[in-house]
Amino acid sequence: xxxxxxxxxxxxxxxxxxLSSQRTFQLIIASFLACMHLAMFAxxxxxxxxxxxxxxxxxxxxxxxxxxxxxxxxxxxPHHWSRLVVSRFDAQHYIGTSLRGVTACxxxxxxxxxxxxxxxLGWLPAYGVVGGGVSQVTGLPDxxxxxxxxxxxxxxxxxxxxxxTMIKRIGKLGAYGTLIAFxxxxxxxxxxxxxxxxxxxxxxxxxxxxxxxxxxxLSAILIGASTSLRVLAASFTVALGCALLVTAWQRRAAGVRxxxxxxxxxxxxxxxxxxxxxxxxxxVGDAWAFFRARDAFGDEHxxxxxxxxxxxxKGFAAQNMELVILGGIVAIMVLTGxxxxxxxxxxxxxxxxxxxxxxxxxxxxxxxxxxxITRYMMLCPFAFLCIGAMAQRQxxxxxxxxxxxxxxxxxxxxxxxxxxxxxxxxxxxxxxELWMPFAS
Numbered sequence: 001x002x003x004x005x006x007x008x009x010x011x012x013x014x015x016x017x018x019l020s021s022q023r024t025f026q027l028i029i030a031s032f033l034a035c036m037h038l039a040m041f042a043x044x045x046x047x048x049x050x051x052x053x054x055x056x057x058x059x060x061x062x063x064x065x066x067x068x069x070x071x072x073x074x075x076x077x078p079h080h081w082s083r084l085v086v087s088r089f090d091a092q093h094y095i096g097t098s099l100r101g102v103t104a105c106x107x108x109x110x111x112x113x114x115x116x117x118x119x120x121l122g123w124l125p126a127y128g129v130v131g132g133g134v135s136q137v138t139g140l141p142d143x144x145x146x147x148x149x150x151x152x153x154x155x156x157x158x159x160x161x162x163x164x165t166m167i168k169r170i171g172k173l174g175a176y177g178t179l180i181a182f183x184x185x186x187x188x189x190x191x192x193x194x195x196x197x198x199x200x201x202x203x204x205x206x207x208x209x210x211x212x213x214x215x216x217x218l219s220a221i222l223i224g225a226s227t228s229l230r231v232l233a234a235s236f237t238v239a240l241g242c243a244l245l246v247t248a249w250q251r252r253a254a255g256v257r258x259x260x261x262x263x264x265x266x267x268x269x270x271x272x273x274x275x276x277x278x279x280x281x282x283x284v285g286d287a288w289a290f291f292r293a294r295d296a297f298g299d300e301h302x303x304x305x306x307x308x309x310x311x312x313x314k315g316f317a318a319q320n321m322e323l324v325i326l327g328g329i330v331a332i333m334v335l336t337g338x339x340x341x342x343x344x345x346x347x348x349x350x351x352x353x354x355x356x357x358x359x360x361x362x363x364x365x366x367x368x369x370x371x372x373i374t375r376y377m378m379l380c381p382f383a384f385l386c387i388g389a390m391a392q393r394q395x396x397x398x399x400x401x402x403x404x405x406x407x408x409x410x411x412x413x414x415x416x417x418x419x420x421x422x423x424x425x426x427x428x429x430x431x432x433e434l435w436m437p438f439a440s
Contacts, residue, residue, distance in 0.1 A: 020162075020172050030158030033183040034151050037192040038086070044414050045085035048425050056083040060141035061095050067104045069118035070096060071297065084143055084194075088417050089436065091143070091194040096120045097128025098135060098142035102283050109286040113296035116284070122293040126228040126276060127196045146194035153198035154191040158183070160205045161384075165212050169343050170385065177391025177398065182384045186325055186408035187375040189417065196229040197378060203229070204236045205381060211243060212348055216261070220244075220268035228272025232366070232379055235358035237270040243351040244269075250346060301365045315370050319421065319433040320412050322373035326363070328401065329383045335397075336389040340382070352382040369433045374413065 019025045042053045061078040068077035070093055078099055081092045097120050105119035116122075131146040138145065160166070161179040170178070182188060190197040203226035210219035223240045226233040244262040251259035281287040305311045315323030333356070341349050363376035377383060390398040415426035421435040 020176065021164075021167075026159055026162050027155075029162070029179070030155045033158055033179070034154040034192060036183070037154070037189045038151070040189060040410070040414060041085050041192070041418070044410070044418050048415055048419055049085070051085060053085050054083055055085075056080050059083060061099060061143050063096075063100055066100055067119075070120040070122065071117060081143065084147065085418055086147055086193045087143055088193075088420050090123060091146075093120050093123040094128045094131070094146055094194045094196070095143050097123070097125045098131040098146060101125070101129055101132060102280075105284040105289070107283070107285045111285075113292040116286075116289045116293035117296040119284075121280075121284070121289050122297045124196070124229060124231070124276060124290060126272070127199065131194075143194055147192060150194065150198045151192050153202045157191070157198060157202035157205060160202065160209055163209055165209050169212065169348075170340070170388065171392065173392050174385075174388045176388075178384050178388030181387040181391075181398075181402065181405075182378075184402050184405045184409065185374075185378065185384075186320075186405050186413040187378055188409065189414050190375060190378070197375070200226045200229045200233055201378060201381075204233065204379070207236065207240065208348070208351060208381060211240065211351060212344070214247075216244060216247070216265040217268065220265035221271070223269050224271035224273075226272065227270050228276050230379070231273075232359070232362055232376060234270070234273070235355050235362065235379065237273075238358060239351045239354035240269045241266050242354050243347040246350045247347045299366075303365050305364050306361065311364075314431075315373075317430045318370035319429050319431060320371070320374060320416055321408070321430050322367075322370045325374045325405075325408060326377065328404070329377060329380075329387075330360075332390065332401070333383055333386045336386040336393070337382070339393070340385050340389050352385070356380055356382045371433050374408075 038053075045051045045053060059080045061081045061083070063078045065077060070076070076092060078092075078096055081087060081095045087095065100120075102119060102121065102125055105121060106115045120128075127146070127149075131142060131149060134140070134149065135142045135145040140148070158179055161182060162172075162175045166178075167175045183191075187197075192198070203222045207219040207222035207226070210216075210222060219240060223233075223236045226236055244266050247262040248259055251262070276290070277287040280289045286292065312323055315321075315326070341352065344352065359377065359380040363373050363380075367373055367376070387398070387401060390401065411428040412426070416429055419425045421429070421432070423429050423432055423435065
């Protein structure tokens with residue numbers, strides 16, 4: 001007698017379907033994916049740099065000069081800031097803020113803009129300040145603390161992608177497809193670095209899930225928290241405000257007596273940035289210190305890029321070939337976007353559409369040349385929902401996209417990050433935009 005393979009397959013599918021709804025299984029998957037990024041860092045450090053994950057295990061980051069400038073001179077402080085292979089580029093500034101807060105900043109608003117950049121305020125201080133507080137309580141080195149916080153946020157984010165609320169809207173296959181697509185995305189390794197990506201996106205997706213459950217105050221609190229970590233998170237604030245306006249309009253049209261209740265949450269949607277400005281006013285004397293520091297750093301949003309076709313064409317050969325990924329994302333949203341939007345109500349549709357439009361615009365005009373466009377698109381949840389939708393209807397395209405992302409993850413984005421843009425160690429990089437020496 002031959003075994004009944006069709007029945008065995010049905011039992012396996014049924015068992016997997018049952019497992020996928022269990023919180024323990026979801027936690028295991030979410031944790032595995034977060035740890036996968038750490039493992040990829042360890043492997044990349046060995047293969048690209050012949051370095052261990054921690055190149056100075058007996059040391060910890062510290063300032064020998066408490067007022068050392070953040071972006072001038074070489075080597076830069078804090079010492080040993082890049083000892084972990086996950087700590088490169090802007091990690092220096094988050095670790096620096098974790099160690100010294102804003103104590104190196106001037107307290108007089110008449111100080112030059114460069115003084116605010118020198119003290120590390122070119123990067124929003126909230127994440128570093130929180131990390132410093134945790135390090136003081138636990139005794140852990142500041143860089144390790146920030147990585148742990150990022151890993152925890154990454155796990156929480158992964159759980160949100162496959163939450164019961166999300167599954168009810170887009171189905172289990174769509175939710176798990178979104179989860180996998182997000183974690184194989186070329187810039188996904190930022191989730192376990194001392195950066196703000198994991199926490200920012202986790203707060204934003206948490207706010208979106210709360211919006212779907214009509215928990216408007218909670219949604220605004222979570223979205224507001226994201227604005228304390230990344231300036232580009234302002235797109236979530238605007239999107240939530242528009243979504244709450246639509247919600248109130250629908251309730252009023254339906255004759256709901258307290259139709260205005262969603263509007264109460266709108267002032268909270270940007271509380272993180274407002275709180276940051278208030279704290280800067282109190283501690284450094286100028287609420288606009290962060291923006292002054294960014295101006296000293298050379299931020300210049302080039303709005304002409306939006307209509308400059310040469311900018312897009314050249315981007316395919318840029319250092320990290322960001323336009324390859326951006327072009328693919330836009331194509332996928334065009335292909336599956338309408339199908340995805342049908343699964344959400346009008347307020348959620350508004351949130352997704354406004355966030356997508358603003359992220360696409362800011363992702364093009366904000367970067368230094370092309371550097372960071374792929375990373376910025378991690379703040380576009382609609383893109384990953386659309387990719388997840390391909391797992392249900394266009395499986396072959398979904399697999400091809402994952403393969404492309406995996407190649408860019410390993411050979412382009414991750415290599416460029418850990419080597420700080422060294423073309424000698426990353427042969428797949430395109431035309432150079434940024435290459436920085438190590439400073440440990």
